[in-house]
Amino acid sequence: MxxxxxxxxxxxxxxxxxxxxxxxxxxxxxxxxxxxxxxxxxxxxxxxxxxxxxxQIPVEQVVLDEVGHYDVDRAPHFDRWLHSEK
The missing domain is CATH 2.10.260.10 (Pemi-like Protein 1; Chain: D)
Structure with a gap:
């Protein structure tokens, strides 16, 4: 010290x-x-x-279909963010 x-x-x-x-x-x-x-x-x-x-920040392309659904396997970070509690 x-x-x-x-x-x-x-x-x-x-x-x-x-x-x-x-x-x-x-x-x-x-x-x-x-x-x-x-x-x-x-x-x-x-x-x-x-x-x-x-x-190091993950980048994903989130593609929405005609009814607004996305593929969770192709956008796992987006899915976690979407369902995280603020």
Whole structure:
């Protein structure tokens, strides 16, 4: 565990060992939240990571017949979404 000091501007320095372990570099963006009195910082994905995330989103073509039915086997994600409770 490392101890850091809060500056007059509210800034803290993340210790080098933690920056290295999390592969943080200058310019990285962090999401900062409060969780039960604890400050939590998480590295936001960079553009390349977003592209990888988006590429993993399943894409289906949902074809409806003349009465509005679709083939569940050809559109299982759509079917799960359609029947999920909000």
């Amino acid at each position: 490392a101890t850091v000091k809060l500056s007059g501007k509210g800034q803290v320095v993340i210790p080098a060992a933690i920056r290295q372990a999390l592969n943080l570099t200058a310019g990285d963006r962090l999401n900062v939240t409060l969780d039960n009195g604890r400050v939590v910082m998480e590295k936001l994905p960079v553009a390349a990571t977003w592209q990888e995330i988006i590429a």
